[in-house]
Amino acid sequence: MASAKDIENRKPITAALMLATLMNTLDSTIANVALPHIQGSVSAAQDQITWVLTSYIIATGLMTPLSGWLAQKIGRKRMFLYSIVGFTIASMLCGIATSLPEIVIFRLLQGVAGASMMPLSQSVMLDLYPQRQIPQVMAIWSSAVILGPIIGPAIGGYLTENFSWRWVFYINVPIGILAFAGLNFFMDKDEGGRERPFDFLGFGALVTFIAGLQLMLDRGPSQDWFSSKEIWVEATMAAVGLWVFVIQTVTTEHPFFHRDLAKDRNFVTTTIFGFLTGGLLFSSSALLPSMMQNLMGYSALQSGYASMPRGVGSLLAFLSVPFLLQRFGARPVLFAGLCISIVALWQMSRFDLSMTDGPIMISGLVQGLGTGLLFAPLTTLAYATLSPVHRTEGTVLSTMARSLGSSVGISVMQAGLINQTAMAHSVLSGHIQPSDPVFMAVNPAFMNPMDPLGVQILNGEVTRQAGMIAYDAMFGLMIFLVIGMIPLLLLLRPPARGATGPVEVVD
Numbered sequence: 144m145a146s147a148k149d150i151e152n153r154k155p156i157t158a159a160l161m162l163a164t165l166m167n168t169l170d171s172t173i174a175n176v177a178l179p180h181i182q183g184s185v186s187a188a189q190d191q192i193t194w195v196l197t198s199y200i201i202a203t204g205l206m207t208p209l210s211g212w213l214a215q216k217i218g219r220k221r222m223f224l225y226s227i228v229g230f231t232i233a234s235m236l237c238g239i240a241t242s243l244p245e246i247v248i249f250r251l252l253q254g255v256a257g258a259s260m261m262p263l264s265q266s267v268m269l270d271l272y273p274q275r276q277i278p279q280v281m282a283i284w285s286s287a288v289i290l291g292p293i294i295g296p297a298i299g300g301y302l303t304e305n306f307s308w309r310w311v312f313y314i315n316v317p318i319g320i321l322a323f324a325g326l327n328f329f330m331d332k333d334e335g336g337r338e339r340p341f342d343f344l345g346f347g348a349l350v351t352f353i354a355g356l357q358l359m360l361d362r363g364p365s366q367d368w369f370s371s372k373e374i375w376v377e378a379t380m381a382a383v384g385l386w387v388f389v390i391q392t393v394t395t396e397h398p399f400f401h402r403d404l405a406k407d408r409n410f411v412t413t414t415i416f417g418f419l420t421g422g423l424l425f426s427s428s429a430l431l432p433s434m435m436q437n438l439m440g441y442s443a444l445q446s447g448y449a450s451m452p453r454g455v456g457s458l459l460a461f462l463s464v465p466f467l468l469q470r471f472g473a474r475p476v477l478f479a480g481l482c483i484s485i486v487a488l489w490q491m492s493r494f495d496l497s498m499t500d501g502p503i504m505i506s507g508l509v510q511g512l513g514t515g516l517l518f519a520p521l522t523t524l525a526y527a528t529l530s531p532v533h534r535t536e537g538t539v540l541s542t543m544a545r546s547l548g549s550s551v552g553i554s555v556m557q558a559g560l561i562n563q564t565a566m567a568h569s570v571l572s573g574h575i576q577p578s579d580p581v582f583m584a585v586n587p588a589f590m591n592p593m594d595p596l597g598v599q600i601l602n603g604e605v606t607r608q609a610g611m612i613a614y615d616a617m618f619g620l621m622i623f624l625v626i627g628m629i630p631l632l633l634l635l636r637p638p639a640r641g642a643t644g645p646v647e648v649v650d
Contacts, residue, residue, distance in 0.1 A: 150271060152329040152330070153271045153272065155325055155328075155329045156267070156271065156325070156326065156329050156330050157268060157271065157280075157283070158325060159321070159322050159324075159325025159326045159329065159330075160264040160267060160268060160284075160322075160326070161264075161283070161284070162318055162321055162322040162325070163223070163226075163227055163260050163264060163319075163322040163326075164260060164261055164264045164284070164291075165291050165318070166230070166257075166260075166291075166315050166318045166319060166322065167230065167257045167260040167261055167291070168261070168291025168295075169291040169294070169295050169298070169314075169315075170199065170234070170253065170257070170291075170295075170315065173295035173296070173298055173299040173311045173314075174195060174196065174199075174299060174308075174311050174312075176296050176299045176300045176303060176432055176436075176443040176446065176447055177299050177300075177302075177303045177308040177311050177443070178195060178196070179443075180303050180307075180308040180443075181195060181246070181308050184308065185240070185241070185242050185243045185246060186243075194243075194247050194250075195246055195247060195250055198247045198250045198251045198254065199250045199251070199253055199254045200254070200357070200546065200549070200550045200553075201251075201254065201353070201354065201357050201550070202250070202251045202252075202253070202254025202255045202258070203254040203255075203257060203258045203546055204254075204258075204353050204357065204543060204546050204547055204550060205254075205255075205258075205350050205353055205354065206254065206255045206258035206259070207258040207259070207262065207539055207542055207543040207546060208346065208349055208399065208400075208539060208540070208543055209258075209346065210222065210226075210258050210259030210262060210263065210539055211259075211262065211536045211538075211539035211540075212341060212399075213259070214259065214263055214266075218332070218333035219263055219266070219267060219333050220326065220330050220331070220332055220333045221332075221333070222259055222263060223259070223260070223263055223264075223267075223326055223330075224323060224326060224327060225256075226256050226257060226258075226259045226260050226263075227260070227319050227322050227323045227326070228256075228319075228323065229252065229255070229256030229257075230253055230256040230257040230260070230315065230319060231315055231316055231319030231320070231323070232256075233249050233250075233252040233253040233256055234253060234312045234313070234315035234316060234319070235312070235313065235315075235316055236249040236252070237249040237250060237253065237309075237312040238309040238310070238312040238313045239309070259539075261538075261542050262538035262539040262541075262542040262543075263538070264284065265284060265522070265538040265542070266534050266538045267330075268280055268281075268284055269526060269531075269534055269538075270531070270534070277522075277523060277526070278464070278465050278468040278469065278473075278519060278523050279465040281518075281519040281522040281523055282461050282464040282465050282468075282519040283461075284522075294451070294454050296428075296432050296443075296446065296447040296450050297447030297448055297450055297451050297454075298311075298314070298447070299311045299443070299447065300442070300443035300444040300445075300446065300447030300448070301444055301447065302314065303443055303444075304442065304443055304444045340396075340397040341399075342391065342395060342397060342398055342399040344387070344391050344395075345388055345391040345392060345395065345398055345399035345400075346399050348383075348384045348385075348387035348388035348391060349384065349388050349399065350384070351380055351381070351383065351384030351387075352380075352381050352384030352385040352388060353384075353547065354380065354384075355377045355378065355379070355380030355381030355382075355384055356377075356381040356547075356551070357550055357551075357554070358377045358380075359374055359377035359378050359381060360550075360551060360554030360555065360558070361554055362374065362377065363554075363558055364557070364558045364561050364562075392405075400536055400540055401533060401536055403530070403533055404529075404533060404536060404537060404540060407528055407529050408528075408634060408635075408636065409524050409525060409527055409528045409529070409635055409636055410525050410526075410528070410529050410537060410541075412524075412631055412634045412635055413521045413522075413524050413525035413541070413635070414525070414540060414541050414544045415544075415631065416477075416521055416628060416631050417521055417525075417541050417544050417545040417548065418544040418545065418547065418548035419548060419624065419627075419628050420514070420517055420518075420521070420545070420548070420628075421544070421545035421546065421547075421548030421549040421552065422548040422549060422551055422552025422553075422555070422624070423484065423514075423552065423621060423624060423625060424514050424549070425548075425549035425550075425552055425553055426549070426552035426553050426555070426556040426621070427488075427491070427510070427556075427618070427621060428450075428453075429553045429556070429557070430556060430557075430560065430614060430617060430618075431446075431450065431503070431507075432446045432447075432450070434494075434610075434611075434614050435449060435503070437610070438496060438607055438610050438611055438614075439496065441500075445500075449500045449503045449504055449507070450507060451504075451507075452504040452505070452507040452508040452511065453507035453508065453510055453511040454511060455508060455511060456507065456508040456509065456510065456511020456512040456513075456515060457511040457512070457514065457515035458511075458515070459511075459512060459515070460480075460511065460512050460513075460514075460515025460516045461515055461519070464476065464515070464516060464519045464520070465519075467479075467516070468519065468520060468523065472637050473520035473521075473523050473524045473635070473637060474520070474524075474632050474635055474637060476516055476520045477516070477517060477520045477521070477524075477632055477635075478629070478632055479516055480512075480513050480514065480515070480516030480517040480520070481513070481517070481625050481628060481629055482513075483509060483510075483512050483513030483516065484510060484513035484514060484517075484625050485513075485622055485625050485626065486509055486513070487506050487507075487509040487510035487512075487513055488510070488618050488619070488621045488622045488625065489619075489622060490502065490505065490506035490509065491506045491510075491615075491618040492615045492616075492618040492619040492622065493615065494611065494614060494615055494618070495611060496607065496608065496611050524635050524636075524637070525537065525541060527636070527637070528636065556617050556620075556621075559613075559616075559617055559620065560613050560614065560617055561613075562613075563612065563613035563616045563617065564606070564609050564610050564612075564613040565609075566613075567608075567609035567610075567612040567613055567616075568605060568606060568609035571605050571608060571609055572605055575601070575605070
């Protein structure tokens with residue numbers, strides 16, 4: 144719980160927490176648009192350079208569950224300061240890296256150091272403010288969580304084109320120094336020493352599950368999925384790890400995550416909701432830049448600017464969320480956010496290669512409004528019935544679920560995109576008949592299928608058209624994902640007015 148000093152300094156502590164959270168979430172996407180420049184600088188192949196992104200996600204997912212236990216053992220303040228220092232140093236090392244192995248290792252260190260920032264910042268802010276202010280506070284906190292991935296591509300594109308790709312990592316250094324100074328000066332010392340016995344078997348099983356699942360999803364498309372022995376091994380790792388983790392959690396005296404978390408219906412439901420929301424938000428954010436740059440010829444900076452209206456929509460939603468929560472309650476706001484997200488995805492499923500950036504910006508604005516209405520209500524409902532003593536573990540678990548959802552969503556949608564592109568290419572190619580006089584009459588001369596160069600140009604255009612069809616199919620698939628989330632609202636119970644939750648001692 145927060146001390147008197149923490150409550151007195153809640154505003155500067157909140158500012159420092161927001162800086163640390165923004166720094167962490169910004170790095171989840173800021174490197175996306177810089178990948179081609181990084182690839183050329185370190186002489187990496189296309190399939191190798193993606194590890195710059197996946198190494199960070201995997202490290203964050205693996206370290207997040209451990210951060211709650213460490214925070215209880217050494218104290219939240221000390222844990223937070225160590226994380227900021229480690230993340231800032233790792234960012235600087237990424238900027239000076241000269242080879243692919245170096246940058247992948249330093250990105251792993253970034254993920255390990257930054258994994259605790261988001262759950263711990265949420266836990267501290269929940270303790271700093273009374274229950275009646277939680278909706279407003281969570282709206283502010285959610286702005287850093289959601290704005291980082293949204294504005295990351297725009298900032299990354301600007302820094303890459305005007306300075307160097309290395310500045311997408313150097314930008315973390317001044318932010319990290321400010322966040323460290325704010326927490327070190329204003330936050331009261333927390334001695335820690337409250338940890339429960341560490342469940343090494345449970346943690347090891349969880350690590351095995353996450354690593355196996357992520358490797359299977361990342362490597363599946365290139366290895367032809369289950370026709371490869373490697374994919375079978377990784378799938379078996381994930382299945383065994385999950386099974387052992389569940390059995391260990393149910394049977395052991397001190398499981399890695401307290402069993403009371405599974406008894407709270409609101410927390411379980413919002414955790415599932417957060418997993419699906421993470422997949423929805425981050426997979427669409429990952430697909431759009433590649434669509435704009437690979438199919439429509441946008442530069443990194445242009446694709447970043449076209450993504451900016453999404454941030455504007457999110458800001459508008461954040462400003463209205465506190466009023467909406469007080470006026471209508473959390474569940475209606477969640478329902479509205481899902482409905483708006485469906486409208487945005489429907490707009491995105493109608494993209495075509497002849498359009499300007501207008502439809503991208505309009506749908507981005509609408510999607511920003513929709514997703515901006517999801518995070519604060521989810522957090523409010525998650526901790527409405529959960530005991531305050533479980534908040535640290537709860538925020539760790541919910542953050543891990545959201546991170547895992549985002550990585551799974553990106554991998555699944557990318558795999559679906561590859562499959563849909565191949566299918567569309569096959570169908571479109573089947574309609575190209577050089578013997579058809581109508582086709583030869585309307586086909587440009589430089590795409591003559593009877594000429595080797597013309598065949599190459601024609602195949603490139605067919606691939607581009609097939610890619611657009613595949614992107615539309617993926618956005619359409621996301622609509623059904625959002626529709627499937629709506630029944631979860633029936634399981635959520637609204638928070639009692641003025642309730643703060645019971646205080647109890649956890650063994």
